[in-house]
Amino acid sequence: MSLPASRPSRVVFAVVAGLLLAVAVAVNGLLFFGMAFAGDSCGTSAGTARFCDDSGVWMLVAMFGPWVALAAAVVTVVLGAMQARRPWTGLAVGVLVYAAGPALALFTVFG
Numbered sequence: 564m565s566l567p568a569s570r571p572s573r574v575v576f577a578v579v580a581g582l583l584l585a586v587a588v589a590v591n592g593l594l595f596f597g598m599a600f601a602g603d604s605c606g607t608s609a610g611t612a613r614f615c616d617d618s619g620v621w622m623l624v625a626m627f628g629p630w631v632a633l634a635a636a637v638v639t640v641v642l643g644a645m646q647a648r649r650p651w652t653g654l655a656v657g658v659l660v661y662a663a664g665p666a667l668a669l670f671t672v673f674g
Contacts, residue, residue: 576650580640583654587636587661591629594668598626601672625671632664 602622605615636657643653 576644576654580644580654583658584637587633590665591633594629594665595626598622598668598672601625621671625668628667628671629661629664632661632667636661 602615639660640650640653640657643656644650646653
């Protein structure tokens with residue numbers, strides 16, 4: 564019994580998506596850890612006005628923004644894989660959606 568031609572493609576897609584998810588979780592963990600200590604520079608000349616405001620909203624955006632972007636990227640990839648003929652396009656769009664989260668966090672801190 565032979566496997567359908569699209570079966571290896573699905574396996575490769577799942578492996579690549581899983582590896583990208585693992586890398587994204589590791590990056591988010593490092594960013595979260597770094598953002599927990601980024602507020603230490605507030606009150607010095609190194610802190611940015613946006614990140615060091617008194618409300619703490621931007622600090623929360625910097626800490627949780629990458630996780631929200633990762634959730635949106637996972638939804639994008641899953642929907643793209645289910646509805647598109649080429650799931651790789653959905654994966655590429657998901658990577659771009661995810662990249663917005665860490666970019667927002669780094670822009671918030673380093674302005």
